[in-house]
Amino acid sequence: MVATRSGSFFIFISFSVAFLFSILALPHAVSYLRPEWVAMVVIYWVIKSPTSVGVVVAWSSGLVLDILEGNLLGVNALSLAVVAYLVLTMHQRIKLFPLLQQSFTVFLVVGIHLMIGHFIRNLVGNPVSGMVYLLPALTSAITWPILYLFIDKVALKLR
Numbered sequence: 001m002v003a004t005r006s007g008s009f010f011i012f013i014s015f016s017v018a019f020l021f022s023i024l025a026l027p028h029a030v031s032y033l034r035p036e037w038v039a040m041v042v043i044y045w046v047i048k049s050p051t052s053v054g055v056v057v058a059w060s061s062g063l064v065l066d067i068l069e070g071n072l073l074g075v076n077a078l079s080l081a082v083v084a085y086l087v088l089t090m091h092q093r094i095k096l097f098p099l100l101q102q103s104f105t106v107f108l109v110v111g112i113h114l115m116i117g118h119f120i121r122n123l124v125g126n127p128v129s130g131m132v133y134l135l136p137a138l139t140s141a142i143t144w145p146i147l148y149l150f151i152d153k154v155a156l157k158l159r
Contacts, residue, residue, distance in 0.1 A: 010158055011053060014041050014151060015061055023068050032132055035140040036110050038065050040147055042080055043106060046087040047094050048155075058084030072124060079116040083109050099145045107141035 018037040026034060038061055045053035062077030069076070086109055087094065094105055111134055118133050 007049075007155075007158075008052065010155060011045055011049070014045070019064065019068055022065060032135050033139050034136055035143045036113060036136050038062075038076070039080060039083055039110050039113050040106065040140055040144060041151075042084055043087050043109060044148060044151055046084050047091045050088055050091050053084070054088060055081050055084045072120065072126075075117050075120050078120070079113040082116060083113045086112065099148065102148065103141045103144045106144045107137050110140045111137040113137075 015038070018041040021037040022034075042053065042058045042061060046058070058080040059077045062075075062080035063073070065071075065076040065080070066073050094102060097105065114133055114137055118128060121128065
């Protein structure tokens with residue numbers, strides 16, 4: 001889909017909006033439920049345009065996200081690169097899944113993304129107890145159909 005200059009610009013805009021939603025200030029009680037916007041955008045573009053968005057773009061997006069969130073540099077970069085790789089290996093199958101099954105796949109892949117980050121943070125001495133860190137995987141799966149349909153609709157209008 002994205003061989004044109006306007007397509008590449010739309011990918012850039014969608015990542016920029018995902019970064020904005022990722023750093024948007026939320027009340028502390030709700031911040032645990034924030035979907036993983038950048039991970040979902042990586043998943044979307046790897047499914048829709050695997051030649052334009054792959055492991056390198058995901059890794060770069062992770063570095064930007066680490067800088068924006070003030071995280072340990074490389075945590076999101078590594079986990080988003082793993083997400084891109086996993087989705088790249090099965091993007092042709094995921095493309096054929098109905099939205100409900102895609103949501104389940106997003107839940108699993110975003111859960112892996114969160115577990116990698118949790119593991120690295122525990123290694124460097126920032127332990128987080130409990131399974132609360134996996135809640136964004138659930139909210140990402142719930143918001144996936146809305147994000148998918150919205151980006152599809154905007155991309156269709158831009159074509």
